Amino acid sequence: MxxxxxxxxxxxxxxxxxxxxxxxxxxxxxxxxxxxxxxxxxxxxxxxxxxxxxxxxxxxxxxxxxxxxxxxxxxxxxxxxxxxxxxxxxxxxxxxxxxxxxxxxxxxxxxxxxxxxxxxxxxxxxxxxxxxxxxxxxxxxxxxxxxxxxxxxxxxxxxxVNPELFKNYKTESNTYKRPIFLYVGRVSKEKNIEDFLQLDLPGTKVVIGDGPLRTSLQDKFPDVEFLGYKFGPDLALAYTNADVFVFPSLTDTFGMVMLEALACGTPIAAYPVRGPIEVIGDSEVGILSRDLRQACLDAINIKGDICKRHAKKFTxxxxxxxxxxxxxx
Missing domain, CATH: 3.40.50.2000 (Glycogen Phosphorylase B;)
Structure with missing residues (x-):
């Protein structure tokens, strides 16, 4: 056809x-x-x-x-x-x-x-x-x-989800203080990213992606690591190095970046809205809460192996x- x-x-x-x-x-x-x-x-x-x-x-x-x-x-x-x-x-x-x-x-x-x-x-x-x-x-x-x-x-x-992400990428040593909380996506208003950036969290916040708010948010949140776009193995390594993947969006219909994070063994912290609910369901691979800060802290304890197993269901x-x-x- x-x-x-x-x-x-x-x-x-x-x-x-x-x-x-x-x-x-x-x-x-x-x-x-x-x-x-x-x-x-x-x-x-x-x-x-x-x-x-x-x-x-x-x-x-x-x-x-x-x-x-x-x-x-x-x-x-x-x-x-x-x-x-x-x-x-x-x-x-x-x-x-x-x-x-x-x-x-x-x-x-x-x-x-x-x-x-x-x-x-x-x-x-x-x-x-x-x-x-x-x-x-x-x-x-x-x-x-x-x-x-x-x-x-x-x-x-x-x-x-991209099967290449299931490769066992080795975590690299870096200068970021742990735990590492990662966001991947467009840096724009509709992604609600500022809800994540303003959280009082230990360790380091890392943002991968670009968009119209990047310059202003970099100025407003100087302690956040803005790394721009990453692709392929570099992106997979960033997912793998993170302790928690944070998804602050309230409007996404699904959220494929969450699947990518799970495929790399990184648990999710998000609001209990449509996209995260669809990806996580009743599994134990993430924490959904109206208190996004507490979700981030609780997600640290989730094991990477169960995240990878869950992601493999999506082909x-x-x-x-x-x-x-x-x-x-």
Missing amino acids: HIAIATDAWFPQVNGVVTCYQHLIAELSKQHTVSVITPDDFHTIPNPLYPEIRISVVTRRSIAKKMDLINPDAIHIATEGTIGLAARSYCLKNKKRFTTAYHTRFPEYLNELMFIPTFIGYAICKWFHSQADTMMVSTESLATELEIKGFNNTSIFPKG WKESAENFVKNLNI
Whole structure:
């Protein structure tokens, strides 16, 4: 089967959506042909809120030319950006079936960043996804939540974890005072990172990632180690060296960085909200509490072996199988 995936999120962006499709496409390509329509295919301009994220300038003619050249058996629209909108328009005009995915809580993000009421954001999302054969979501509980809000075409598309992270990376000696509390992700308002940075914790706080708040937060929290982006073995080593992975977000639909931390044997401290609940469940690999500081302190005692065992339950093979099933071709 030839699958076309249209996505506004792509390299060099660093986020969970890009990571998801990177590993999904690698798994799908073992049995199928996959063509990806990305910002690399178009002229782009900087996003006013996040200059490192480029907005693609897409016309109906340009997306049609690419789709007609690919001539796929299935079309999946990964994001609600300009590429996603153009791909959706193409499918509706040409009576092509398509699927979409709900990766990001845009209504909450728009409310947090631009003060747009969430009901408006959800109305936009329902308009975007309603014409799809199915809207893929990470978990059953997220599907139930969205169905209550009026989304009636959900299906489950579970996420996996990079198997390379299961390698036994040796912890390196460093000058950081232990315990080490680690955050990995975008340094931005919607990630609620400041809740973590302002905690009174022993040892060292380490932040891996970048974003619009990095400079101001570095000035505000001079004792925090901001290391920028890390990838591959360097990132896995950072996970392994940490004593606790802290996930302060209140809005993520899943949170793949938590799986990556667990795969490296690092327990989780987070709030008891949708993303962490989905990843941790009723296991003993993390502490979920409204008191994030206490969660961080309690998580130190969790053994790394049980974290690794839990992470191995999430595979990209299973994810790809569900994805293909949801295409319903």
